[in-house]
Amino acid sequence: MVDNMPDKDLEEGVIPSRNSTSSDASTKEGEETDSPASGSDVEAAYPMGKLDWDSPEDSGDPHNWAFSKKALHTAIPALYGFTVTVATSAYTPAIPIIMKKFQVEREVAVLPLSMYTFGFVLGPLVAAPMSEIYGRRIVYWVTMPLLMIFIAISGSANNITTLTVMRLLAGIGGSGALAIGADIWDRKSAGRAALAFVMAPFLGPALGPLIGAYIIDQYNNNWRFTQWVILFIAAPIFLISLVMQETMKSRILYLRAKKITGKAPYQEGDTHLLLRKLGAGLFRPFHMMLLEPLVAFLSIYTGFSFAMMFSFFGSYNYVFQSIYGFNQKEIGLTFLGILVGFLFAVMSFGIFDATLYTKASIKANHNPAPEHRLYAAMLGSIMLPIGLFWFAWAPGKDVHWIVPVLAGVPFGWGSLAIFLSATTYLVDVYQATNGASAVAANGILRYLFGAIFPLFTIQMYTALGVHWAGSVFAFVGLVLMPVPWVFFWKGKELRARSSVYFATAMRVPLCKVCRDCSDRNIRDAREIQAQSATDGGQVASFWVRMMILGKGLMTISIEVMKLQYSTGTRATHSFRPSTLPTVKVLTLFVAKMAAKLEYGLEVFRGQMI
Secondary structure, three states: OOHHHOOHHHHOOOOOOOOOOOOHOOOOOOOOOOOOOHOOOHOOOOOOOEEOOOOOOOOOHHHOOOHHHHHHHHHHHHHHHHHHHHHOOHHHHHHHHHHHOOOOHHHOHHHHHHHHHHHHHHHHHHHHHHHHHHHHHHHHHHHHHHHHHHHHHOOOOOOHHHHHHHHHHHHHOOOOOHOOOOOOOOHHHHHHHHHHHHHHHHHHHHHHHHHHHHHHOOOOOOOOHHHHHHHHHHHHHHHHHHHOOOHHHHHHHHHHHHHHHOOOOOOOOOOOOHHHHHHHHHHHHHHHHHHHHHHHHHHHHHHHHHHHHHHHHHHHHHHHHHHHOOOOHHHHOHHHHHHHHHHHHHHHHHHHHHHHHHHHHHHHHOOOOOOHHHHHHHHHHHHHHHHHHHHHHHOOOOOOOOOHOOHHHHHHHHHHHHHHHHHHHHHHHHHHEEEEEEHHHHHHHHHHHHHHHHHHHHHHHHHHHHHHHHHHHHHHHHHOOOOOHHHHHHHHHHHHHOOOHHHHHHHHHHHOOOOOHHHHHHHHHHHHHHHHHHHHOOOHHHHHHHHHHHHHHHHHHHHHHHHHHOOOOOOOOOOOOOOOOOOHHHHHHHHHHHHHHHHHHHHHHHOOO
């Protein structure tokens, strides 16, 4: 009972055991007490902020579960992620049939693919913060039925509008759990254990065209079964998920305390904290994506590599159908080259994790810098442009079809290696409380790019030709190649100048959410923040510099356009005088934003030192 709870336990945040007796915490008869445990209303329960495990060996801690139990709770989210993502590309072999069935152009027939993927941008924005409030398990139980309902309706659609809208809703409803990871593995095992979960967003789209092509062939070109097959995959996974237990620490402790005391723990000092946490969770991914260089650049990089696979849904059809005369089943088989690359990515990530990362962990007393997660990404940054250039220039009438198929090996290797490293790196940097938001921010750009790229891929290949259209993508891969190398080199400095990371490391509650930290994080953050202060705050954040640079470039552009107009010069893309006011407004806006960010950075530094 709550009235019999020892004050010492309250202070130390230890949940009373089920064997506690009334004599353990008896008070003198008639004695008044101000202890929170002595009241009878809901707020008499002890506060959430003081809950913790009974001991490091607490059996309720998911980190202490048996390996088989951990494996089950990792496999279910992984299978769920595969099911949700395979529905993206399983639709692609049906696009020619949809064009004939509903009498629409290819650009319109591609919309159900893009809108389903776009739903992955919206779903995690709600699911990620909800999982941090109500736990991981309930999110799986809600999102999977939503996916099945809307996919079933989309398979019954009789027009392109219904099909597009229902697939959008299916993407929103089913994608929530993609931003949620199982928090059951310790830091030593997290890298290898995360492989099953983070591979799902890549395995699903890669296998989808093959699955969809064989389904269409099996059911006499009936496109509806490309949707309904998702139901057959999702239903048993949902039934298995019903045996899942909660894995989020705060939710486990909340449920345990409520069961033992009969009263719900409360949040100290703020009855609206849950609503504020939900609101903060909705905007935090955007905040991190815009103001955290670590999140921004890794999201752009993984987004590009992920979107390239979605562009292959169009380019593989274009290349292998127009040059080699493949049918849909044969085109689906060409994606096996990418799957082979995925296997190499997993192997290389596992080798790096077991060797270089383990060595760094031992050297750092099992608390290595997060940058040691980036070894696979550095290798992947080399493999990605190799695969893209290979696929750009290999296809030809006099070249065997296996040559462009093999280009998928270095591409798949590079893209998945980058994603694996980026995901584990972000989770290591922002830890449990903000890790989900960092992964959600990464997912926003990843799936946004994935939704957009299929809309222009075929047009690009038609206009530029196979060789140069593919080369454009490859050159972008070259431009982004330094990202993991720079982060490995300067990651310590970038982390310490991050407001979210620094608040986490110093146990400063950012939006009253961040609490976890490590001694190394605190030491690194203090050291580099102090160095920044010693230097007079000369090192501005990356985005402030970009704002200032943008202001300068816009100012120069205005002057050049003025000169061009006054001298009568007519360039290929000349401007009208009416363009100047708009550019001036943009320049003024960028200048103001740069000034505000620079001022805010200085204030933040002053508060943290």
